[in-house]
Amino acid sequence: MSTPRALVPRVDYRRLATQQGRIEGRLDLDHLDRVAAQTIDASAGASPVMVDLEFREDAQRRVHVEGDISTTLRLECQRCLNAFDHPMNVAVSGVVVGDDDAAANVPREYEPVLADGDMLDVHALVADELLLALPSVARCSRPECTAQYVDHDMPRGDEQYDERRNNPFAVLSQLKRDD
Numbered sequence: 001m002s003t004p005r006a007l008v009p010r011v012d013y014r015r016l017a018t019q020q021g022r023i024e025g026r027l028d029l030d031h032l033d034r035v036a037a038q039t040i041d042a043s044a045g046a047s048p049v050m051v052d053l054e055f056r057e058d059a060q061r062r063v064h065v066e067g068d069i070s071t072t073l074r075l076e077c078q079r080c081l082n083a084f085d086h087p088m089n090v091a092v093s094g095v096v097v098g099d100d101d102a103a104a105n106v107p108r109e110y111e112p113v114l115a116d117g118d119m120l121d122v123h124a125l126v127a128d129e130l131l132l133a134l135p136s137v138a139r140c141s142r143p144e145c146t147a148q149y150v151d152h153d154m155p156r157g158d159e160q161y162d163e164r165r166n167n168p169f170a171v172l173s174q175l176k177r178d179d
């Protein structure tokens with residue numbers, strides 16, 4: 001298998017669309033600082049991001065971008081603090097616009113993708129899509145992780161508080177003991 005080539009950083013999206021354009025390639029995490037910041041392994045050995053995007057112009061001369069972004073990110077589980085691999089496959093579907101005014105005119109059913117005039121920053125698009133698709137709280141799926149959650153997730157103090165709140169007699173017996 002040959003190594004897929006690196007994804008272009010910027011494209012003239014309208015020109016690409018009128019030429020039935022498609023861009024595909026590999027993007028390493030060191031080009032995606034905002035995504036790398038969310039992972040615990042963004043070294044050269046980390047899985048690259050594979051990108052495949054198609055651009056086409058519709059009858060209203062809107063430029064649509066469609067395709068997919070896939071990778072596996074190494075995240076830290078917020079529950080057990082262990083590292084785990086999080087496979088991602090993000091479907092991209094939007095309309096590219098050159099400025100905020102154009103974005104305001106995009107019909108509601110389409111997601112506007114903001115470009116800088118004629119040029120679309122493809123790397124920024126990939127970063128935005130990945131960040132949007134990341135879970136707000138990273139959690140692994142190890143069976144041990146769930147067990148740990150049930151037994152130890154609550155800090156000790158809260159656990160005692162909950163016991164008292166849920167069982168007024170516990171408070172009473174505590175008071176009696178204090179007497």
Ligand SMILES: [Zn+2]
Nearest residue numbers: 077080140145
């Ligand atoms: Zn976990």
